Amino acid sequence: xxxxxxxxxxxxxxxxxxxxxxxxxxxxxxxxxxxxxxxxxxxxxxxxxxxxxxxxxxxxxxxxxxxxxxxxxxxxxxxxxxxxxxxxxxxxxxxxxxxxxxxxxxxxxxxxxxxxxxxxxxxxxxxxxxxxxxxxxxxxxxxxxxxxxxxxxxxxxxxxxxxxxxxxxxx
Amino acid sequence: xxxxxxxxxxxxxxxxxxxxxxxxxxxxxxxxxxxxxxxxxxxxxxxxxxxxxxxxxxxxxxxxxxxxxxxxxxxxxxxxxxxxxxxxxxxxxxxxxxxxxxxxxxxxxxxxxxxxxxxxxxxxxxxxxxxxxxxxxxxxxxxxxxxxxxxxxxxxxxxxxxxxxxxxxxxxxxxxxxxxxxxxxxxxxxxxxxxxxxxx
Numbered sequence: 001x002x003x004x005x006x007x008x009x010x011x012x013x014x015x016x017x018x019x020x021x022x023x024x025x026x027x028x029x030x031x032x033x034x035x036x037x038x039x040x041x042x043x044x045x046x047x048x049x050x051x052x053x054x055x056x057x058x059x060x061x062x063x064x065x066x067x068x069x070x071x072x073x074x075x076x077x078x079x080x081x082x083x084x085x086x087x088x089x090x091x092x093x094x095x096x097x098x099x100x101x102x103x104x105x106x107x108x109x110x111x112x113x114x115x116x117x118x119x120x121x122x123x124x125x126x127x128x129x130x131x132x133x134x135x136x137x138x139x140x141x142x143x144x145x146x147x148x149x150x151x152x153x154x155x156x157x158x159x160x161x162x163x164x165x166x167x168x169x170x171x
Numbered sequence: 172x173x174x175x176x177x178x179x180x181x182x183x184x185x186x187x188x189x190x191x192x193x194x195x196x197x198x199x200x201x202x203x204x205x206x207x208x209x210x211x212x213x214x215x216x217x218x219x220x221x222x223x224x225x226x227x228x229x230x231x232x233x234x235x236x237x238x239x240x241x242x243x244x245x246x247x248x249x250x251x252x253x254x255x256x257x258x259x260x261x262x263x264x265x266x267x268x269x270x271x272x273x274x275x276x277x278x279x280x281x282x283x284x285x286x287x288x289x290x291x292x293x294x295x296x297x298x299x300x301x302x303x304x305x306x307x308x309x310x311x312x313x314x315x316x317x318x319x320x321x322x323x324x325x326x327x328x329x330x331x332x333x334x335x336x337x338x339x340x341x342x343x344x345x346x347x348x349x350x351x352x353x354x355x356x357x358x359x360x361x362x363x364x365x366x367x368x369x370x371x
Contacts, residue, residue: 007348010355014326016333037290045355048296048362049327054309058210058227059220062203069202069231070195076232 230255295363
């Protein structure tokens with residue numbers, strides 16, 4: 001009996017064979033004593049195991065075991081609640097633009113005291129970019145006494161989309 | 172309110188419904204009822220008391236978190252058993268990656284020794300006390316590699332089909348059949364004490 005036949009015999013025992021192959025195995029069993037003996041051994045092992053699974057009682061008391069489970073559940077619940085109450089991480093997406101805006105304002109304030117006054121009535125210049133996902137553009141009009149800074153997400157198309165944040169500084 | 176209730180007479184499906192609404196006392200009752208079964212399954216796969224305690228506890232925590240997903244298609248304890256089995260399989264895979272293949276596994280994969288084992292014709296478990304028989308089975312299970320033991324447990328104790336076992340163990344149905352065949356043959360030999368005789 002080859003290995004394939006042995007595995008077929010096992011599959012027959014486990015009711016995993018299609019009807020046609022089951023009939024083939026039955027024919028084999030009718031003529032082959034070795035196959036019958038092997039089937040008997042496999043069946044014996046199957047039955048003995050199924051009826052005699054070893055017992056392994058939990059080596060801890062009910063209260064102690066439950067206290068550890070409960071502690072873990074409550075720890076996870078608390079962690080989830082903290083995330084929910086803190087608004088999750090949603091606020092963080094505003095952090096970079098806000099920081100950029102603050103830095104731009106700081107830069108403008110410093111520039112106001114240290115840079116020479118432009119002769120032209122107005123000028124447009126990119127001041128500085130402080131975050132990868134945020135940009136800013138500013139212009140100053142001497143005649144109007146105004147200094148305007150746009151801070152926007154880089155994914156925004158500055159020429160067509162409205163700026164995400166608008167800061168205006170009047171001189 | 173629930174703290175004053177005695178849940179000992181409440182059926183599992185009702186306890187599950189209460190637990191799904193957040194009643195932790197109902198869940199505690201479910202843990203108390205089935206903790207031995209869940210632990211025993213973890214132990215049978217891990218063969219280690221500490222791992223079995225940790226993984227069975229982890230299974231209960233996951234069970235609580237996923238309780239809303241439980242639809243009642245199978246019994247609650249069957250559902251919990253599947254969770255602990257999956258956790259054990261994950262852990263065993265991690266262990267396997269960390270250690271070299273056992274000599275026994277190499278021998279099995281390379282030699283096909285199961286084909287040459289003599290057939291056990293007499294039931295070696297006859298006239299054994301049940302406790303003695305269980306002890307013997309336990310010792311024999313200990314001598315199998317984790318792949319063979321796991322297939323045997325999933326098939327003989329959990330009654331899973333070849334294709335389900337193959338999916339759980341990330342292998343082919345052919346591999347499951349081959350491992351199961353080897354495991355059964357080796358168990359028969361171990362129970363009959365043939366291995367000891369062969370060594371002498």
